[in-house]
Amino acid sequence: MLIKRPDDIKPSDITDEKIYHQRRAFLQAGSRAALAVAAGAVVPGLMFPGEAAAQVAALQFKKNARFSTDEEINSLKDITRYNNFYEFGTDKKDPAKYAHTLKTDPWNVRVEGEVEKPADYQLEDLIRESQLEERIYRMRCVEAWSMVIPWVGIPLSALIKRFKPTSKARYVEFTTLYDPAQMPGQKRGVLNWPYVEGLRMDEAMHPLTLLAVGLYGKVLPNQNGAPMRLVVPWKYGFKNIKSIVKIRFTETMPNTTWNLSGPQEYGFYANVNPEVDHPRWSQSRERRIGEFFKRKTKMFNGYEEQVASLYSGMDLRHSY
């Protein structure tokens, strides 16, 4: 499949009239934040290794109201202490406890495969602070819980256009860092390391698809996939690969980690779909973190209007 209307994200789509510049005071921990300001165009938190700096560094961004939900946002505590990030352990409390060993600066991202310009990039070359926008998305985990999260990032499409994929590029494959010294969970073969995820090219180019570097207006905490992670809000959470070190453009469908682990349970598409159950549990309802009663899960996690056309004619029961 060719890139579907690669220019369908016009600048006007992003700079909606509702968007306004928000000058954020650079908060807390004075000296470090001040240095971050001095760093100017680059993402400030990346200047400082270690989690303390990453927790502190605030980002400058535009709010993208058009692509944001107005549902109640989950607390930073919930978002940063309840994580599936098996590279740091399989308990949801593990990432918050152990992710401090991840070193996010410097951060190299290799871009390869079917692109005109395969190259190694430093994170600050890929994402400039002036491009950042905040988007409040629903996140639906395959385990039937969900959150509402204010991400800060850039549309993936903007990056992909810079890389100039060739006409053979039909899929994008992402790879997480593999380094058991930094990611102690990788010492156990719970999954096939490194973690790999992928998108069809039109999914990757969709205006909702985000590369996030921040959360709650600040640099992404390690346990949430620092320094750069994928956010595809209409798919189950495991598609949102974290701590990305490689972006590869391919002609064939990538082998993705959870799909290899349980092909009948985790498909390549993994679109949120209340009609198609996980073989072991129902997907028709979900528990929004912070709520008592379960709510009904919506088709494509409530983004049906925006993304359903990507899958027209497909049997979603088969291509789950």
Next chain:
Amino acid sequence: MMMYRMKPALIKPLVFIACLFPLVFGIWAGFTDQLGANPIEEITHRTGDWALRLLLITLAVTPLRRMLGWGWLLRVRRMLGLFAFFYACLHLLTYFVLDQFFDWDEILKDIIKRPYITIGFSAFVLLVPLAVTSTNAMMRRLGKRWGQLHQLVYVVAVFGILHYLWLVKADYLLPLIHAAILLALLLVRAWYQRQALSTRRTAPQTS
């Protein structure tokens, strides 16, 4: 070890209090906001964990008593088993009330359609007659059949571990540790049983 010899009356209250610890600690964690972002899931896991742990501890009583010669262990076996049942009840109640909030339609569908729930629920159902017949009066009334009935506890343990194994996503370590413990306990029992059998066989010849 000296303590129980001197004050055997203390053993039961001590074990009783120890068995209540997970509950008390859980309630305390709840009131101090330490159950995490998804408290219902956390409560489900904790009560399930303790039901299974106490079941394995109960099954360990007889082999341990034989190996270590701790006679007092037998006196707390019933209490341990009933506490396993108690946490299994809490586990099931958490699922019925907190997780599903009495949505019997969904619950029924789960029990029928989801193998890990089918087997977990079966384990609970099989535990009920064991709890009901745990009194001295019932033991007397059932006589020999009491022992036969209570063999069911092995089935319950196997079902409980399968329930655990079938629900995890990728990390099978903990359920497999439980399975290994159960297997070890069963092997010890089988070994003692064979010994008992062979002594019974050889006994008439020597006398």
